[in-house]
Amino acid sequence: MTSTLHPRFTFETFVVGAANRLAVTAGRTVAENPGSAYNPLFIYSGSGLGKTHVLMAIGHAAKAIAAQLHIEYLTLDEYVEAFHAAIAAGQGDAFRRRFQNVDVLLVDDVQFLTNRKEMQAELLRLTEALQQAGHQIVLASDRPPAEIADLDERLISRFSGGLVVDMGIPDYETRVAILRRKAEERGSNFQPGVLETVAKVEFPNVRELMGALNRLIAFQAVNEPPMNEEAVRKVLGIRSGDAAAASPAAASPAAASADEFSQFLTDVTATVGKAVEAWRARVAEAVLRWEGEGYRTGRLEQLLDHETPPAVDEAIAAYVQDVERLKALEAEVAVLDPQAAGDKVFRDPGQLPAAEAAAAKVRDGAGPPPAPSAAFPLDGYCAGPSNEIALKGARDVIAKPGKKYNPLVIVGRSGLGKTHLLHAMGLELAKKKHAVVACLSTQQFVDELIAALDGNRVDWWRARYRRATAFLLDDIQLLAGKERTQEELFNLFNQFLDADRQLVFTAPAHPNTLDGLEERIVSRLEGGLVVEIQEPDKGLKRAALERLLKSQRVAADAALLDYLVDRPVESVRNLGALVQRVIEAAAAQDAPLTAGLARDVLEGAPPPRRTLGTRTSGIVVSSAGGVRSREKMVWDWPAAADRVIEDMR
């Protein structure tokens, strides 16, 4: 239902002139501070003058600054259609909720509110709700609010309460700039003076201006030699010396008299353009432009105090170069430490060295988030039936991070290899282009937050994680009772999900059985894929043993492997401990590593048989049996007579 923002409709592709500068400046301000600058922003202009372009540009700019913002662009008709569909489906409340959660709502063609009382009431309700929630609403129309027929007074006052800006017909200079840019975009070159001749025609809107350019491009493509001014006049039907006569607006006296002020404004603009020295105009335009973007312009303003023209172009170019550098620094710092990016030093080209120093300081202090440990490679992770689902899930996540299972939650008892698998995934994800993988224990996450709170660097701390492309957190049960950390994780969680960035967690049990975790976090964890790692099966143990022995450069005979595989252990970690004991014992005794030695070490060697007074029970202890240690085994039995006497006592 909602239209997507056209990728070409950005502020960068919009030609700004006197007639639309206010609207563009207001639009940029709104994009930079949605909900706080001008709310609502109401833009109106005749058809074809760029309302939709500016509306979409606001959306693009807002998204570029804060990617997490929920931005919706739609025409009033689409809004009405959605409303009717929702009402028909009995989903009126869902419809309202949907739009109330939008951070920046861009509504086009608001003039169609005429005679739609129910939609006016709905839009009034929505505008109020968005304003109260600090969300931005931008509206575009072909006429000001007061001139939309039959519009509710409350809506008029609500719209007028923000900022109402109009976009006029572009002046000559703007028309030239538009034509040049569009011709360049289409790879067309015209002889000097050709585009200027077209621009002299006062087209009532940019669309018709583009139509004229299209005709020229098409004409030039099939004709030789290249077009000159005379040919342009012929193609567009312009009478020599009377460019404006070709304008449809000029051809219609009624239309001309209907907007006397616009005409007057155009005339005055031309007169002022001639009256103000060109170099002053260039400086003033530059001041206005950069001031509108929030940069300090003292350096440029000083130029205006000169009586004679200084090296204006060089000065402006140097200023622009410094601004571009500031922008780059600010963007870099914003990623590392959003709080620091707000420093006014990044808005003053006169303080570029200070800005460089500030950025360097932030750069020094901003380390990447904790990375996965190289000690846990994926090819060192043993697979078996007990962990195959978890491993399959991990491989899917590695193949399509953020797309298939998000979040992935690996559960299982301690020592089953959750941490290994987590770090192994992290290492694999980190191999991807531009990947920044945060992989750490929950305890470290909590400790870092406490330190950040203590040092008043929470923004910096958040930014470290928010720039990660994947976030892997071990032992999430340790979040229990840590409300602030859960709050931060919740926000991080949502951002990662919105941006399709991968989240992986480990826990000893299913999230919904863990105590002390907030419901909102539990529900999100359960909303992904929860995979369980079981106790190691024999196949897994055998593979793990082979790997362990190989890593110790120990040749393992089959009997030893069989013996160790049969040992009842709860985890691979415990198995590793057993193997280590056996290897150490073999080294200490300088004996070969055999199943017998292993049995002696792990179960204890049988003592020499007594020859007098005692005898063994004769029990044969199976390596797979229930008797596991020498301490629990009765090796020496008293003689039967002695036992009877003892019992009788």
Added chain:
Amino acid sequence: MSLVNFTAREITCKIVYYGPGRSGKTTNLHYIYGRVPETRRGRMVSLATQTDRTLFFDFLPIDLGQISGFSTRFQLYTVPGQVYYNATRRLVLQGADGVVFVGDSQARQLDENIESLQNLQSNLLEHGVDVRAMPLVMQYNKQDLPAELILTPPELEDALNFRGVPSFAADALHGTGVFETLKAISELVLKKLAAGSPAV
């Protein structure tokens, strides 16, 4: 008053509508007010008597927005036409960048027109301004009245426009000639700026 302030990047034009009582000066401003978008105009201040005679002056600020990087504003004033308000007229004229003389085309008002024009000249002189140096445009208003009551523009030209400044026949009530007059005076004022000689 400085027409242009480079440091503040402002151009402010003060234009005074001058002329005899009931010639249509306030009507000019009302018509302009009605055509300027709400966002570009300030509140029109009008101090009038119960019979709509201007008591002190009318004032209409218009914001033309940014032109060539300069914040451009027009301030339109009218003076009270009645003879006995000369002190007010002189005050309003102070700092004017241009004057629109609104003449009453009715034949019986010719003397009042001439008297008012002389009054303009003398008041400017009071401010040390030679009327020949002041951008001036003539408007012959009420040309919609029956032909037998009014003088034609050529007749009025002969009687009033001895300096040969731009002139316009007008019907301010219905807007004819209003914006043409405003445009002409604006051009004269701004051309002075280009010539590098600031107004009064």
